[in-house]
Amino acid sequence: MPVNSAADATSSASEDANALPINELFYSFQGEGTFAGMPSVFVRTSGCNLRCWFCDSYHTSWEPTHGQLSLDEIVEQVQEHEQAEHVVLTGGEPLIHEQSVELLERLDELGYHTTVETNGTIYRDAPIDLASISPKLASSTPTPEKDPKGDGEWEERHEQRRVDIDALAQLVDGYDFQLKFVVTGGDDLPEIEALVDRVREAASTRVADSDVLLMPEGMTRDALDESRNAVAELAIEHGYRYTPRLHVDLWNDAPGT
Numbered sequence: 001m002p003v004n005s006a007a008d009a010t011s012s013a014s015e016d017a018n019a020l021p022i023n024e025l026f027y028s029f030q031g032e033g034t035f036a037g038m039p040s041v042f043v044r045t046s047g048c049n050l051r052c053w054f055c056d057s058y059h060t061s062w063e064p065t066h067g068q069l070s071l072d073e074i075v076e077q078v079q080e081h082e083q084a085e086h087v088v089l090t091g092g093e094p095l096i097h098e099q100s101v102e103l104l105e106r107l108d109e110l111g112y113h114t115t116v117e118t119n120g121t122i123y124r125d126a127p128i129d130l131a132s133i134s135p136k137l138a139s140s141t142p143t144p145e146k147d148p149k150g151d152g153e154w155e156e157r158h159e160q161r162r163v164d165i166d167a168l169a170q171l172v173d174g175y176d177f178q179l180k181f182v183v184t185g186g187d188d189l190p191e192i193e194a195l196v197d198r199v200r201e202a203a204s205t206r207v208a209d210s211d212v213l214l215m216p217e218g219m220t221r222d223a224l225d226e227s228r229n230a231v232a233e234l235a236i237e238h239g240y241r242y243t244p245r246l247h248v249d250l251w252n253d254a255p256g257t
């Protein structure tokens with residue numbers, strides 16, 4: 001199992017410009033995308049500007065929980081995992097926090113390869129080695145029927161915010177990137193193709209089909225068993241890449257994986 005280290009509410013750091021709300025910090029494999037299988041330290045910030053109904057980090061979005069860790073504490077905890085050369089800054093949405101920039105600068109100075117997992121609605125200028133951009137499709141919207149809280153309170157806000165073409169183009173132009181889509185079914189593909197076309201028009205950088213990754217929706221092995229083959233077939237059919245969710249396949253998405 002991956003190695004967890006403390007990111008709990010007992011941290012002594014107060015909330016300030018040199019700290020981040022951290023939901024968990026752990027060592028595991030990167031489960032998704034280009035670096036799937038890469039041993040990495042995960043720094044999971046709390047807080048998100050969206051509310052996908054299927055959010056696989058519910059305690060950073062719908063019910064955010066975290067300890068406030070200073071940047072010094074975060075870097076120290078990352079360095080405790082001496083084997084790791086890769087750090088994944090994830091959330092929630094890590095780029096809602098201005099302090100993520102300084103954390104990335106410090107990790108870069110220490111020689112780490114950094115991946116930022118982002119929903120693509122916010123651009124920040126920071127040393128990011130891979131922007132792992134996961135734009136959210138209409139199928140992510142928490143309608144009253146799908147909302148885990150059952151009231152549809154976030155439906156409109158989520159729908160208004162979920163795609164920002166300017167931010168997507170800036171991320172694509174600014175960093176090595178992958179565009180990673182959570183696919184709930186074949187109905188998502190026309191929207192993915194249209195969105196990729198809009199990004200291609202807005203960005204100066206070429207977006208190849210191989211930069212587009214389809215990932216099956218599913219937070220448990222059983223759910224993935226239902227979806228992964230169909231999504232793999234969609235990826236082949238459209239010339240896109242398929243990405244697994246290794247942390248679900250291996251550990252059923254247990255906390256700290």
Ligand code: SF4
Pocket residue numbers: 048049050051052054055056057058060061091092093119136
């Ligand atoms: S953008 Fe990511 S972290 Fe935010 S609600 Fe959606 S899946 Fe969860």
